[in-house]
Amino acid sequence: MTESPSIHSIGEFVLSVPSLRQAEHFYTSFGLGVREEGNHLSLRAACGDHRWGRVVERERKFLHHVTFHCFEEDLPRFKSRLENSGIRLLDPPAEFGSDGLWFRGHDGILMEIRVGPKTSPDEISEVKPPSYEAGVRNAPYRRLAQKVEIQRLSHILLFTTGIDKAIEFYTNVLGLRLSDRSADVVAFLHAVHGSDHHIVAFAQSDRPGLHHVSWIVPSVDQIGLGAMAMTDQGYKKSWGTGRHVLGSNYFHYIQDPWGSWCEYACGIDYIPACMDWVGKDHPLEDGFYLWGPDVPPEFVVNVESENG
Numbered sequence: 001m002t003e004s005p006s007i008h009s010i011g012e013f014v015l016s017v018p019s020l021r022q023a024e025h026f027y028t029s030f031g032l033g034v035r036e037e038g039n040h041l042s043l044r045a046a047c048g049d050h051r052w053g054r055v056v057e058r059e060r061k062f063l064h065h066v067t068f069h070c071f072e073e074d075l076p077r078f079k080s081r082l083e084n085s086g087i088r089l090l091d092p093p094a095e096f097g098s099d100g101l102w103f104r105g106h107d108g109i110l111m112e113i114r115v116g117p118k119t120s121p122d123e124i125s126e127v128k129p130p131s132y133e134a135g136v137r138n139a140p141y142r143r144l145a146q147k148v149e150i151q152r153l154s155h156i157l158l159f160t161t162g163i164d165k166a167i168e169f170y171t172n173v174l175g176l177r178l179s180d181r182s183a184d185v186v187a188f189l190h191a192v193h194g195s196d197h198h199i200v201a202f203a204q205s206d207r208p209g210l211h212h213v214s215w216i217v218p219s220v221d222q223i224g225l226g227a228m229a230m231t232d233q234g235y236k237k238s239w240g241t242g243r244h245v246l247g248s249n250y251f252h253y254i255q256d257p258w259g260s261w262c263e264y265a266c267g268i269d270y271i272p273a274c275m276d277w278v279g280k281d282h283p284l285e286d287g288f289y290l291w292g293p294d295v296p297p298e299f300v301v302n303v304e305s306e307n308g
């Protein structure tokens with residue numbers, strides 16, 4: 001048991017959108033397993049049966065809530081911490097009943113902490129190198145190209161009204177630690193039980209919202225194949241391919257039908273359990289990306305009208 005309670009993983013995110021049919025097409029094209037379950041869609045990766053996300057139909061797109069997982073012994077400790085911090089515990093939303101702790105974050109985003117499996121990895125996720133043999137053609141015909149194989153969710157990036165307040169809330173209440181930041185523009189946080197360089201990240205905005213959800217694929221080749229398949233399906237607004245500096249991962253972002261983004265990622269840095277990683281403040285122009293195309297202006301726009 002750690003000194004103080006800390007969540008170890010993102011259990012799932014729940015997004016509300018105006019059209020489930022549109023969501024089904026987008027996420028299926030992206031490479032996720034999409035199932036209709038009751039009145040929502042569930043999102044799963046190619047590996048395992050964990051439900052990483054749900055999509056519900058509402059009038060507008062917004063991040064409905066995020067569920068974080070903790071170990072069993074930490075749940076009562078979280079309850080005490082929330083009560084001692086003056087954070088009001090809420091009843092679960094009608095269709096999402098559970099035995100978790102429900103409350104709102106520093107800028108109103110609804111969240112839940114519940115006991116659940118550690119979905120964050122216990123070791124670094126390796127990047128599969130391309131295989132090359134002499135004397136043969138190593139690339140397949142385009143029509144035989146592999147379908148993208150999403151392994152798991154890596155992180156979510158949220159817009160926040162205050163980077164410092166976000167860091168304070170997510171470290172003091174959820175028990176995450178700061179991995180790195182760039183001034184008051186972006187910040188990245190990891191879990192102390194071993195996780196990717198960031199499981200939650202923040203970008204400054206004038207209101208809360210969801211910027212992107214990031215999904216791990218096994219190779220840079222798969223990032224390219226996924227990006228091409230999405231273009232073929234009509235999802236042409238993107239940023240990438242490139243490589244970040246903070247997190248080190250290769251990336252390609254595809255804009256979803258509602259103006260937020262889905263990221264294909266591989267090669268993200270890993271922070272082992274109990275490591276004393278020293279979070280630093282990096283110049284934005286050095287830390288954002290090592291290489292890649294110019295950032296499209298729509299990439300940094302918060303399209304969420306208000307928090308639901």
Ligand SMILES: [Fe+2]
Pocket residue numbers: 155157212214263
């Ligand atoms: Fe990302």
